[in-house]
Amino acid sequence: MSSEKSTTDRESDVTRSFVALATSLAVGADIVDLLTRLTGDCARLLDITSTGLLLDDGRGVLHVMAASSEETWRLELFQTQRDEGPCLDCFRSGDLISAPDLDQQQRWPHFATAAREHGFASVHAVPMRLRAHTIGALGLFGERPGELNEQDLRLAQALADVASAALVQHEAGLTPPSITLRLQEALHARVLVEQAKGILAYRGEISTHAAFEVLRSYASEHDQRLSVVAGWLVHGDLPARVLLEGSTTS
Structure with missing residues (x-):
């Protein structure tokens, strides 16, 4: 975040972000879209470059759920494949x-090399928590070395807590089996979205980022959940050309 931005501007940005997230939770927004927006908010509000979110599948295996950039997505995926990283x-x-x-660190030699190759010089990670359960982690990546200040760390944890709450919506008294079910449902939705992005990227000869925006725009315009539209596309109920023809993405 720019050092020129005033404290008042930053507080307004933070407020708008939490209001938008709270509204999304209240209306039952699609979890993949909500978490993607949340990673974007983290990258914008904190003194970092980008953000990635890893989610447990209920069996102790982490999967990439959302990221604010393609580079971060690939780096988070690298961590899960190498079983190494913050x-x-x-x-x-x-x-x-x-x-x-x-x-200066030696804990994750392969990860550190990959991170530097992607242009990152620092990383911080905060846990995603549901009561006594840790269900994932939010990775915060910076282009330059440096600690995050206490204010940014508290805000990052608050955003991670919102992400965790988003996974269970308004349910109370969740038991471990029901938490696992919610995590698996969220990951299934993410898989559908990734498959749909791939189809649109291939058919439209566009980037996966652009494909996601096409998918998101169609879902918003037709008042549908992102994962529902993705499922229609993946299962052949919605032709890719319909989404692409209605998009302004080049």
Whole structure:
């Protein structure tokens, strides 16, 4: 976030973000869309470059749920494939993990090399929590070395807590089996969205980021959940050309 932005401007941005998230929760917004927006808000509000969100499948295996950039998505995926990185350590310990200078750390040699290749010099990770359960981690990636200040860390944790609450909506008294079911439902929705993005990217010869915006725009215009529209496309009930012809994406 720009150092020129005033405290008042930042507080207004934070307020707008939480109001939008609260509204999305109240109306039952699609979880994939909501979490994607949340990672974008994190990247905009905090002194970082981008954000990625990893989610447990209920069996201790993390999957990429959302990211604010393609580079971050690939780096989060790298962590899960290599079983190495700050977000995995954060999930397993339930604690904040901080690596303010990746050139100076030796805990994750393969991850550090990959992160630097993607243009990142620092990373922090905060846990996603549901009461006593840690269900994932929010990774915060910076282009330059440096610690996050206490205010940013508190805000990052608050946003991670909102993401966790979004997964269960208004349910109370969740038991471990029902938490696992919710996590698996969210991940299934994410898989449908990723498949739909791939179809649109291929058919329209566009980037996956542009494909996601086409999908999101169609869902919004037709008052449908993102994952529902993705399912229609994946299962052949909605032709890709219908979404692409109605889009202004080049």
